[in-house]
Amino acid sequence: MNAPRLIVGLGNPTDQHASDRHNAGFWFIDALLRHYPGQMRPDTKFFGDVGEVRIGTQVVRLIKPMTYMNRSGQAVGALARFYRIDPEDILVAYDELDLMPGSARLKLGGSSTHNGLRDLTAHLGTPRYWRLRLGIGHPRTLNPGQSVINFVLGRPSAADQQLIEQAIDRSVDHLPVLFRDGWEIATQQLHSADPAMQAKKEAKSSNPKEEAGEKARRRAPEDA
Structure with missing residues (x-):
């Protein structure tokens, strides 16, 4: 399979949500841009902030949907259709409740209760796009009694924030492996780390x- 032509970071716009766990996908795009020259700019026809970077020999498009999480597919679908990007050439970075802070896993397709992914699947017409699952933990473990919605829209502890950032940096570090050696080897190496x-x-x-x-x-x- 080809390396991604589009990398998506999921999150919610406005400063109010900048530090939310739910914005881990946005944090991934920010970290990627610290490693590779590029910048994001608003583009109303794609309902988000868009940009591009060169990783190895390939130019990769980036998008942060500005539609709020539940309508992320509107932005991603519009850009994918315009540039004729197949779903399997898309990598979506997002916050994962079922992984603890510090974990990052790659996965192709599958079902999800994540509202952003469900909307992406609806707009792309298939769940077969790649996911970078960035662990944020679950309230039943980290904050017993707190609702999931309040947890994901809350700020992680300083220790958990550091672990999430380490997982994001590790994922960015493995991008050259993905573009050079493909999904299988990149997945094995990222998971092993x-x-x-x-x-x-x-x-x-x-x-x-x-x-x-x-x-x-x-x-x-x-x-x-």
Whole structure:
């Protein structure tokens, strides 16, 4: 598969929401622009701030939808149709409740309860676009009793903010791998660098019986 021709960062406009967890996708675009020369500008026909950067030999378009999260697809769909960008050539960065702060994972397609992704899927006509899932944690773990909506529209703690920023920087650092070697290798390397994945591997290596059991489970389908 080709590297992305369009990178989308999801979030909500206005200074009121700039520090919200829900704006992790916007933070990703900001971090990308600190690594690669470029700038964003408002474009009313695409309902958002748009720009472009060169990564390796490829010029990549960027967009931050300014339609508010629930209507993100309006902006992305308009730009994708204008430039004839296939959904599988789009990478969408967004906040992920099901991952803890500090984690970042790549994924192609799938269902989601994230309002921004649901609107993207409706406007693109398919869920088969790439997602960069930036972990923000879940209120049931980090803020028991707080509603999901208040959690995502709230500011992370200083420690969690640092972890999220580290995951974003790590993801930006892996973009050259994506453009040079493709999605599969970039996904493997990004996931291998995830602290949660590293901790899991260390836990298995410290428990030989569990590691042996895991190897046996992986071999089982081939031996059957």
